[in-house]
Each structure stands twice: as C-alpha cells, then as structure tokens.
Amino acid sequence: MLRGEERPPGPFFRPEFWRSPLRGPWLTSVFGIVLLVGIPIVAVTGLVSYAAYNPRLPGNDITPERGLFGFYLFDWPTSPIWLYRLTQGVHVILGLTLLPVLLAKLWSVIPKLFAWPPATSAAQMLERASLLLLVGGAVFQFVTGILNIQLFYVFPFSFYPAHLYGAWVFLAALVAHVVIKLPTAVTALRSRSLRRELRTPLRDTRPEPPDPHGLVSPAPAPATVSRRGLLAFVGGGSLAMFGLSVGQTLDGPLRRTALLAPHGRDYGPGPNDFQVNKTAASVGIVPAETGSGWRLTLVGARRMQLSREDLLALPLRTYRLPIACVEGWSTEQAWTGVRLADLARLCGATGDGGVYVRSLQRGGVFSHASLSAGQTTDPRSLLALRVNGADLSLDHGFPARIMVPNAPGVHNTKWVRELDFRPAS
Amino acid sequence: MSGGLADLHRRYGAGPLHLAILLVCFIVAAYALTRVILAGILVGFVLWFIGAVILHDLVAFPLYSRADAALQRRRWPVNHLRVPAGLSALLLVVWFPLVLRAAEHNYREATGLSTAPFFGRWLLVTLALFAGSALLYVLRRATGARRTGRKR
Numbered sequence: 032m033l034r035g036e037e038r039p040p041g042p043f044f045r046p047e048f049w050r051s052p053l054r055g056p057w058l059t060s061v062f063g064i065v066l067l068v069g070i071p072i073v074a075v076t077g078l079v080s081y082a083a084y085n086p087r088l089p090g091n092d093i094t095p096e097r098g099l100f101g102f103y104l105f106d107w108p109t110s111p112i113w114l115y116r117l118t119q120g121v122h123v124i125l126g127l128t129l130l131p132v133l134l135a136k137l138w139s140v141i142p143k144l145f146a147w148p149p150a151t152s153a154a155q156m157l158e159r160a161s162l163l164l165l166v167g168g169a170v171f172q173f174v175t176g177i178l179n180i181q182l183f184y185v186f187p188f189s190f191y192p193a194h195l196y197g198a199w200v201f202l203a204a205l206v207a208h209v210v211i212k213l214p215t216a217v218t219a220l221r222s223r224s225l226r227r228e229l230r231t232p233l234r235d236t237r238p239e240p241p242d243p244h245g246l247v248s249p250a251p252a253p254a255t256v257s258r259r260g261l262l263a264f265v266g267g268g269s270l271a272m273f274g275l276s277v278g279q280t281l282d283g284p285l286r287r288t289a290l291l292a293p294h295g296r297d298y299g300p301g302p303n304d305f306q307v308n309k310t311a312a313s314v315g316i317v318p319a320e321t322g323s324g325w326r327l328t329l330v331g332a333r334r335m336q337l338s339r340e341d342l343l344a345l346p347l348r349t350y351r352l353p354i355a356c357v358e359g360w361s362t363e364q365a366w367t368g369v370r371l372a373d374l375a376r377l378c379g380a381t382g383d384g385g386v387y388v389r390s391l392q393r394g395g396v397f398s399h400a401s402l403s404a405g406q407t408t409d410p411r412s413l414l415a416l417r418v419n420g421a422d423l424s425l426d427h428g429f430p431a432r433i434m435v436p437n438a439p440g441v442h443n444t445k446w447v448r449e450l451d452f453r454p455a456s
Numbered sequence: 457m458s459g460g461l462a463d464l465h466r467r468y469g470a471g472p473l474h475l476a477i478l479l480v481c482f483i484v485a486a487y488a489l490t491r492v493i494l495a496g497i498l499v500g501f502v503l504w505f506i507g508a509v510i511l512h513d514l515v516a517f518p519l520y521s522r523a524d525a526a527l528q529r530r531r532w533p534v535n536h537l538r539v540p541a542g543l544s545a546l547l548l549v550v551w552f553p554l555v556l557r558a559a560e561h562n563y564r565e566a567t568g569l570s571t572a573p574f575f576g577r578w579l580l581v582t583l584a585l586f587a588g589s590a591l592l593y594v595l596r597r598a599t600g601a602r603r604t605g606r607k608r
Contacts, residue, residue, distance in 0.1 A: 096494035099487065131546060137512060144513055152469025157478045163509060164485055170508035182562035183553035187500035196488045196495070197505070203484035207477045255528060256535055264539055268546050275547070275581065290577040291551045296569055306567070313565035426568055 039147040049142040052251035053261055055239030056219035059246055061262070062136035063216050067209060069129045074202055076122035080357060081195060083107045083115050083439045088385065088401035089455045091442075093191040100199055109409040112436035116355035116363075119439070120280035123359025126176055127276050131268030133169060135261075143245060158211065161204050168201025180358040181293050215244070233257040279306075279360040286362075294360030302419035303427055305362050306354075308440065311425045315393040316446055318425070325430050327414075328449040332379025339430045342416060345369045345377075350411045356440035366434045368415035372408050375452045382407040384454030388433055391446040400442045401455070402435060411436045414447060520545070536593040540585035547578060 042048050082104050086092035108114070150156035175197065179190045186193065223239070236254040239247050256264070278289030289295025298304035311321075326336040347367050355361035375382035386407045392398040406412055415434040416423065423429040428445030435443060461472065468475055492501045520542075527541070528534050553559035554574040563571050 094491075094495065096491050098491060100491065127550070130550065134546075138517070141513065141517055153467070154469035154474055157482075158470075158474075161478055161481050164481070166512065167505045167509045170512050171505050174508055174511075175504075177550055178553065181551070181553040181559050182566055183559040184562060186504060188497035188504075189495075192492070192495040192497060193501055193504075196491045197501070199488040199491075200485045200505075203481040203488070207481035210477045211474060256538075260535060264542065267539065268543055271543050271547060271581075272550070290581060291547055291554070291574065293554060293563070294567070296567060298569075307569075308566055310565060310568045 043145040044147040046142065046245060047248070047250040048145075049248050050250055050252040051248060052236070052238040052254045053256070053258055054139055054142065055247045056215065056242050056244055057223045057239055058258065058261070059136065059139040060216040060219040061225070062132055062139060062265070063212070064220065065132050066129060066136060069125060069132070070205065073122055073126045073129065074198065076118040076125075077194075077198060078103065079118050080115075080122060080439070083118075083437075084442070085401065085403055085406075088403060090387065090399050091401050093189070093396055094195055096192070097195070100195065106403055106405060107437070109406055109412065109436040109438075112352055112411070113355075114437050115439055116280070116353045116361040116437075119355055119357060120359055120361060123176070123180060124273060124277050124280060126173065128269045128273040130173055130177075130272060131265050133173065134268075135265040137166065137169075140246065142248075146245060161207050164200055164204035165208050168197060168204055171197045172201050228262075229259045231257060231259060233260065282362055292360070294356065294358060302421035303424035305364060306360060307426045308356055308358075309392075309426075309445070311446065314395060314398075314446075316391055316425070320391050321425065321430050321446065325448075327431060327447065329374055329378035330449065330451040330453060331375060331377075335378055339416065342369055342414070342431065345373060347416075348410075348413060350413065350434075350436070352411065352413075352434050352436050354434075354440045354443060361440075365419050366413055366415040367417040367420075368413035368431070368434065370410060371402070371406075371412045371414060371433075371435075371450070372410065374414060374450060375407065378452060380452030382452060384452060387451040387453075387455070388444045388447055389449040389451070390444050391448050397441040397444070400433075400444050402433070402438070402442065406435045406438060407452070409436060414450070516549075533593055536589045540582070540589045543585050544578075544582040547581060551578065 039045055081094075084091055084093070085107050086094070086097070086101065087104055150159055172194065175186060175190060175194050178185065179194070184190070233254060233256065236257045238251045241247050241249070274288065275290050276292035276295070278286045279292040279295030286295055287297065294306050294308070296306060298307070323338075326338055327342065329335050329337065346369070348370055349365055349367040351363055351365050353361050353363040371386060372382050375386070383404045385404045386402050388400050388402065390398045402412070412435045413433070414431050415428070416431055418427060423432060428447070431447045432445040433443045433447060464472060464475070489498075492498050524538060524542075527538055548555055551574065554563070554571045555578045557571045557575070560571050563569070
C-alpha cells in the first residue's frame, strides 16, 4: 500500500458514494465489446482517409512531420469509385453512432476514476496514466471530429495534425487497455446471459455480485431501470445519431432523413442543386475571372491556353462519379468533361508523371492538389465542364473542375486555372 | 526464471506483458507528442487533451447525473421522461454548433446555406421523442401496465 491509510479527499472517493445498481463488470464489458468492434473500424477508415489524400505527392501533405506514422501509406486507387465514399462515410457515421456507447462505457467505469488510494502498485500507477491517454484520447478524437464536420473551428490548432496524432495516442492506449482487460471482459461477459438480461424486467433487476474491480456499488440504490432498459436507452441514442445523419451519405429520397447532419441539405430540383462545399464567394472567386476571359493553361512539353469553347470542342465523356468529403457526406452526379489523359496528350505529356492542379481559389490548403499517375491516366478522370447535362454552377466550380474517381472531395479541385503535367522534380 | 517473474510481480504489481504493453503505449504516445511539437500545436493540443478529460469527468458527468437525480425525486414515470430528455440532450450536445447557430459564418461560407433550420429540426425530433414516450406510457397503462409503469 502506498497511501492506504490516508483519508479520501472527498465523498466522490468513497465507494459507497456510487450507488447505481446497474454498474458492474458485465455491463461495462457489454459496452466495451461493442466499442472493441466499432472503434477499430473507425480507426482504420480514418487512417485510410489519410492515405487517400496521397500525402506523398507534392503539395498534398497537411502533416509533413508525420514521420513513422506514414509507414502504411500507399498509392490511392481510382477503383472502385465508391471506396472513399464508403470508408469515409463509415468513419464519420459509425463514429457518431458509437458516441452514446462511449459515453455509457465512461459512465459505467466512473467510480474507478475516483478510486482511493489512486494506486497501490507501480503497475496500477502506470495503468492509470495510460487511462488518462485513453479517456483523453477518446473524448479528444470524438470532440474534434464532431466539431470539424460542423465547420465549428474553435480549436486552437489545425484539425488534420491534431486528429491524426490524437488518433495515435488514443490507439496506443486502446491497444494496451484491450490487452490488459480483455481476459477480464471475457470472464465478465460469461458471468451473465445476455438473453436472460433481455428478458429481465425492472422488478427482477438486481446488482451484479461484488467484484474485485470496484465497479459494483457496495451500497446500491433500488433500481429505477432494468439492464435491458439501459441497453435500449444507449442503443436508442446510437440509433438516433445514426438515423438522423446517415442520409448525408445517400442520394435519392433518403437523403432528406439527414435532419441532424451538416451536409444533407436540399438545394432544389435543378441539375446543380446538390451539396456545395466551399462557395465561390468564400474563396474570393469573382465573376470576371470565370467569364469569357478565362483560359485553362496546360503545361507539358509545351505550354498552351484553352478557352472553355476550345475545351467543349474536344471529345467529351460523361461518367457518374461520387463526390465524397472527408466530413463524411457524399453524393453521386453525372459529370461531363474532357479526359485528363487527353489534355495531357494535347500539351505533349503522357500523364505518367501525374498532374499538379492549380485553382483560381485564393489561398487555402486546397487551392492546389497533386494527382497521381494512376489518377491522371484513369479514363474516367475528367476536367468536368458540365454536370447532369447543364453547365457547372459557379459554386460547383465553373468554368471547369476536376472529377477523379474515388478521390477525396478536396482533390476534385474547383475553378481550375492550370494543369501542370510535368513530372515533379 | 520463475523466481525473476515472481520478483517482478512483487515489485511491479503485475506480469511482464502488462509492463511491456504499457511501455509500448507510452513510447508511441511520446512519439506522437514529438509530431505534435513539430506541427507547432503543442500547447493547444495538450490543453484540449487534458480539457477533454476534465470536460467529461468533472463537468459533463456531474451535470447529467445531477439532472437525472433531480428527475428521480418526483413521483412520475421517470423512465418515460429521462429517455426522451436524455436523447434530446445528446442530440443537442453533439449538434449545438448547428442547432444554436454557433457555426453560422463558416457554414454559410461553405454551403451557401444558413444553419437556421437546425433548431426547428432538433425541436421537432425532441417533440417526437417526448410524444412517442408519452404515447408508450399511455398504452402501457391502458394495457394493464404489468411491466414497468407501476413499480415506482
């Protein structure tokens, strides 16, 4: 015992302060096992999203100090075209769905935060330090993600490095927690039958037997809700989070179900009436730049300038391609334009060196983007001029925008002014 | 060998796997922290990280458990209130930048639309939750209320 004789500093630190009759290792383990399935999916899809930005190409990396955390990066593919739509939709929507489970898990173990004495061995002290990383990391990741998808940039840091490095702290602590606690959780899960709990009403709800972990209250109050009632409450929270936001990843009538999600909005029935992200006005695009004086500069073996009419006279292709945003929303539209590969050939390049795209947009991380060789030469990669049969609207990137299959939304650069096909030196 | 293990157990308080996995955890976390320093966001990052724990454990948790305790002091069908109230509060806490229009400027710049409809939507969902819960209560009473309704 390090400080076993000292009096606890406050009522929170006495085990009998915590009176919920539902807390116990079984309940904690049920929440834990749900998170153990869900969090790795959120984590992997998040790490995949970093790879999707092709951060090894010039100008694309928002976290150049990543070091070893870039060990897994790979060339992001163009097929299947819906892959990023799926992975990033899962990342955001599953994250939102798991929030109530995370909160329930934290509720179920809160007495341990106030365990007294704080640690009785070096092992316990280290473990509690890792729990600070675990709880801090979990809440940090959920809070920054949830604020970011609502464009509420109140945090005093750039989202990308904070969310990426926060993820690694969280994952390191999570792996340690799972390795240490999984045997306990498995034993606890076997201690009660889920099926029987789901049949047990309030009047038959009793506390779990006393446990060595200090989760079960030594002075339980009478139950006001059954275990199945609490599980239904948490599940209902997840269902509400999911049901009110998943629509922003869908097209068609179901999109209207996204009542509480930032990017499931209805713009109207027209060909350009789908989700806008970054209006022309907000990035300083003025009509004079996008009018008849606009020219697209191509740089390859030779440099040339094309008007919009020149482009429309080239062979045009139409593909249905999704825009899928890092914020989790997505929508598929029919885009018409000139193949990037055709534009590369036109200026004496092959596209095998990729392309560096510059926008009229002033400033901002995404006023330019590098596309890989694979992205540039894919026959479905377009410099899009029209959408759903109509000219692009200004907010959707008129006079011309990039549309690359399976690329993250921000790499589908709008208001393109230059395509540089020279291999990066 | 087993003597060494027993010694570790006695002095450390757990087995070698426990020690090893925690060391790995702290090494990865420390390396991440060096990335945070290189990114130039150390102070904000650490403040928000610690703040996240404080926000949850010492602000959010006491608030909601106190609110729940207050709800239980009355003689009413407590679960028919705490469930819709809890879900409504959850949705508000998650979506407050939209519902309370805190993100209006950035949102309008990005989407060209206003956050104005979100308050009404949240209210609508809240009303639907309470109405559904009330309806369920009435149905349970009407059908004999043999389950949760009568055991207060």
